[in-house]
Amino acid sequence: MxxxxxxxxxxxxxxxxxxxxxxxxxxxxxxxxxxxxxxxxxxxxxxxxxxxxxxxxxxxIGLDDRLLAPRVDGHDTDWDTALPHVADRFRETIAEHGPDSVAFYVSGQMLTEDYYVANKLMKGFIGSANIDTNSRLCMASTVAGHKRAFGTDTVPGTYDDLDQADLIVLTGSNLAWCHPVLHQRILAARKRRGTKIVVIDPRRTATCDAADLHLALAPGSDVALFNGLLAAIHDQGAVDRDYARHVDGLDAALAAAGSDRPEHLTGLPAAELQRFYDLWIRTDKVVTVFSQGVNQSSSGTDKVNAILNGHLATGRIGRPGMGPFSVTGQPNAMGGREVGGLANQLACHLDIENPDHRRAVREFWGAPAIAATPGLKAVDMFRAVGRGEIKALWIIHSNPAVTMPDADAVRAAIAGCDFVAVSDVTANTDTARLAHVLLPAAAWGEKDGTVTNSDRTISRQRAALPPPGQARPDWQIIAGVARRMGWRDAFDYTAPVEIFREYAGLSRISGLMGRDFDISGLATLRDIDYAAMAPVRWPVTAQRQGGRFFADGRFFTETGRANMLPVRHRAPAANPDRRHPYRLNTGRLRDQWHTMTRSAKSPRLSAHRPEPFCEIHPEDATALGIAPAGLVELSSPHGRAILRALITTDVGKGELFAPMHWTGETAPSARIDALVAPATDPVSGQPESKAAVVAARPYAATWYAFAVSAAPMTPDAPYWSRARTRSGWRAELAGTEAPADWEAQARALFGLPDAAVQAVTDPARGHHRFAFHDGDRLLAALFVAPEPVLAGRDYLATVPGTDAPEAITGRAPADRPDPGPVVCSCFDVGINTILAAIETQGLHSVDQIGAALQAGTNCGSCRPELATLIARATAPAEAAE
Structure with missing residues (x-):
């Protein structure tokens, strides 16, 4: 390779x-x-x-919104101006207020080399641990749980275990949408060896469609569920007494487990619980995969340890086809964990509160200081920004004004900070718009370094394109500031390979100090070898490469034994009440990513779910008077949101779900983390993003609109969302007060003051249609109604820029069928195309749809939707028979 x-x-x-x-x-x-x-x-x-x-x-890949030059106080400049300015502001702040008055907020989008340089600068040279990462929102509870149980943040197994397991438990993980390639690997194992699949999730997701058992437990009750498993392990005599010699805390963990009542706390029938417990206990090769539904909780660390307890009690860890397995959300969340990107870590899995570890790292770096205590974790960091205690803040490849809980307060805190620098690929994010200095960073495809995935595999990420304009890789920007702060020799890097060798050299010290992370076998890698480096799983030493951990019962604690933790169920931090009676769950979609700065550029990805939505149970919708396709207004003690209602039994009564991707750039009223309380796990500091409490009511819109345009639109309405299409843009709008002049409003929306217009208006009924043309070419169209607009949206999205005289009708002509909303994003196949094929070709299976249309034949994440379409299309015929 x-x-x-x-x-x-x-x-x-x-x-x-x-x-x-x-x-x-x-x-x-x-x-x-x-x-x-x-x-x-x-x-x-x-x-x-x-x-x-x-x-x-x-x-x-497009450059349409790229930041191409450093920008200071709104004016483009050059690096020789911007870097000294950033360095001076940080140096002056530290001199006046001390090192803890500054902070870095970094990202799992950074490469390991970038992460390493940022961590070295803050902890070893500035002398503060105020560097945290958006991975705090992703997997901090796993880190804490691993350290409590194993002594280090060690992932015991590998992806190969998914191929070899006989039972895979997916808890807090919509793997089919969030990690589709791994999900397909599991489905292949099921087909090959009959692997059973259990999904644990309050919400019915695409992952549930392939499950043998779906446990729709009450939100936040995971500890009770897994405590019940541990108690059943003991009651059925399944504790591995030989392996238990390598474990401390078994009796205390069992006593705690016996105090929970899983059938009461989880809301699951006793028969379902027993079925799960029996299946788990009687199957030797069990892998428990867990993700954000476990981590993003005020008791997330306890949830992780409850999962680990079951595997430690049975010795089902570190052997082929068995073990606990955390799947991470970002491409380099693991690399950030390895270099100490979290505020409570040192590099290479060394401990910031261990004086021997601090001394070793300081000596290795030749640093003037070393942070002696943990820094502020993300939520506390932005609280400190809001209080004025942090006066200089550098945010790198993250959008905390959207993604942090209590996002409105975070946005206000950043806006009020004395000095904010943002490194990013674009100036068009909610956070970048608040910065005093913008630093243009190289994007994916333009930068060079390494990343580590969820099973400890280190891979090279390589540049295939040159950075545009003045954009630079992050390590170069950070090192440039460090040199200008006075630490030239320590940050005199000329290439990522130099950073990687230094980092690998530091890991040798970690290994000698009894830590798990050691890649010292790569410390002398030549430039040419780094350039050609193939994926390799750590550890990498003269004695060992890769493999699994803990089958031998050797751990990284002071005793050398694992710790089982006595954990007990704790309800989420906030409980529904009369004012906020609904439990709000947040999460990801199949085709979007984080705050959409990359994924929303793709028309194909934007076609599947082009608008933010709120899933609500039919009985709740009826009680609230919320109609299908209507708008729902959510409010919490922290914020407000307006979303399209999606009425579905995928959520339980009293429970809501909303995706977290939309921003002030794409749908200002759908910044869902504005509703989430800043409640955190007391051990990990990870926010509780899955169990907010909210009120819900219909949004009292008096008008609704749908728009398409060949050029970007700038909506101005109480509710709007926009998405890219292959022909331009589409948008949904709504409001409570109609404009006096709809044509003038349409011209302002599209920026077309003089374009020729077709207009059909019925003011008495509140219906208006406008189509703007340049000759025969359609420029834009707007459709307005007093209720959600009925129009061929997916057809209309294709016509801007074309000769489309019939666009004013809002319907597709007979010779241009409307493909409908995209179901299969891999091959851009719409729902109407699929339904037509089912009817005309007599398709009766997902595989037949794949053979006819390719839909579902790549990542497979649309296969549950395809199965639902088949069921709906064939149900009337089967009923008639």
């Missing part, structure tokens, strides 16, 4: 920038600034597969 030189015309081996699966990709520059992207068949994480987001990466 070698990395090709892009200048020689061969593919460049790199990794996908989305989730923690860490899929390998082959990049082929097209010579015109674009890329061809396909899965790397030789990469061990994906073996050539890509999900819908990975397949659409080529659509996200």
């Amino acid at each position: 070698t990395a090709a030189d892009p200048h020689q015309g061969g593919p460049v081996r790199s990794t996908c920038p989305y989730c923690g699966v860490g899929c390998g990709v082959l990049l082929r520059p097209d010579g015109a600034g674009g890329l061809g992207v396909e899965g790397d068949p030789d990469h061990p994480a994906n073996r050539g597969r890509l999900c819908s987001k990975g397949l659409a990466l080529a659509e996200t």
Whole structure:
């Protein structure tokens, strides 16, 4: 496996920038600034597969919104101006207020080398631990749970365990949508060896469609469920007494487990619980996969330890096909954990509160100081910004004004900070718009370094395109500021390979001090070897490479034994009451990513779910008077949101679900984290993003509108959302007060003061349609009604820029069928196309749809929707028979 030189015309081996699966990709520059992207068949994480987001990466490369020059106080400048300015502001702040008056907020989008330099600067040279990462919102509870149980943040198993397990438990993980390549791997194992699948989730998700058992437990009751499992393990005599010699705390954990009443706390029938417990206990090869539904909780660390307890009690850890397995949300969340990107860590899994560890790191770095105590975790960091205690803040590749809980307060805190620098690829984010200095960073496809995926595999991410304008890689920007703060020799790097060798050298010290993380076998890697480096799983030493941990009963605690923790159920931090009677769950969609700065550039990805929504149970919708496709207004003690209602039994009564991707750039009223309380886990500091409490009511709109345009639109309405299409843009709008002049409003929306217009208006009924043309070419169209607009949206989204005289009707002509909303994003197949094929070709299975249309044949994440379409289409015929 070698990395090709892009200048020689061969593919460049790199990794996908989305989730923690860490899929390998082959990049082929097209010579015109674009890329061809396909899965790397030789990469061990994906073996050539890509999900819908990975397949659409080529659509996200454009420069239309790129930040191309440093910007100081709103004015473009150069690096020789911007870097000294940032360095001076940080140095002056530290001199006046001390090192804890400054902070970095970094990101799992950074490469390991970038992360390492930022951590070194803050903890070793500034002398504060006030560096935290958006991974705090993702997997901090797993880190804390691992450290409590194992002594280090060690992932015991590998992806190969998914191929070899006989039972896979997916808890707090919509794997089919959030990690589709791993989900397909599990489904392949089921087909090959009959692997059973259990899904634990309050909400019915796409992952449930392939499950043998779905446990729709009450939100926040995971500890009670897994305590019940531990008690059943004991009662059925399944404790591995030989392995228990390597474990402390078994009796205390059992006593705590016996105090919970899982059938009461989880809301699950006793028969379902017993079925799960019996299946788990009687199956030797069990892998428990857990993700954000476990981590994002005020008791997230206890949930993690409750899961680990079951595996430790039975010795089902570190052997093929068995063990607990955390899947991470970001491409380099693991790399950030390894370099100490969290506020309570040192690099290479060393402990900030251990004086020997601090001394070793300080001496290795030749640092003038070393942080002696943990810094502020994310939620506390932004509270300190809001109080004025942190006076200089550097945010790198993150959008906390949207993603943090209590997002409105965080946005206000950043806006009020004395000095804010933001490194990003665009100036068009909610957070970047608040910065005093913007620093143009190289994007994915333009930067070079390493990332670590969820099973400890280190892969190279390689540049296939040059950075545009003045954009630079993050390590270079951070080191440039560090040198100008007076630490030239320590940050005199000229290439990422130099940083990687230093980092690998530091890991040797970690290994000698009894830590798990040691890649010292790579510390002398030559430049040419780094350039060609193949994926490798850590540890990498003269004695060992990769493999699993803990089958031998050797752990990284002071005693050398594992710790089982006595944990008990704790309800979420806030409970529904009369004023806020609904429990709000938040999460991800299949085709979008974080705050959409990359994924929303793809028309293909934006077509599946182009508008923010709130899932609500039919009985709740009826009680509230919320109609299908109506708008629902949510409010909490912290914020407010307006979303499209999606009435479904996928959520339980009293429970709501809303995705977390939309921002002030794409749907200002749908910034869902504005509703989430800043409640955190007391151990990990991770926020509780799955169990907010809210009130719900119909949004009292008096008008609704749908718009399409060849050029970007700037909506001005109480509710709006916009999405990119292949022909331009589409938007939904609504409000409570209608404009006096709808044509003038439409012209302002589209920026078309003089364009020719077709208009059909009925003021008495509140219906208006406008189509703007340049000759025969449609420029834009607006459709207004007093109720949600009935129009062929997915057809209309294709016509801007074309000759479309019939667009004013809002319907597709007979010779241009409307494909309908996209179901399969990989191959851009719409619902109407699928339904027509089912009817005309007599299709009766998902595989038949795949053979006819390709839908569902790549990442497979649309297969549950395809199965639902078949069931709906064939139900009337079957009923008639």
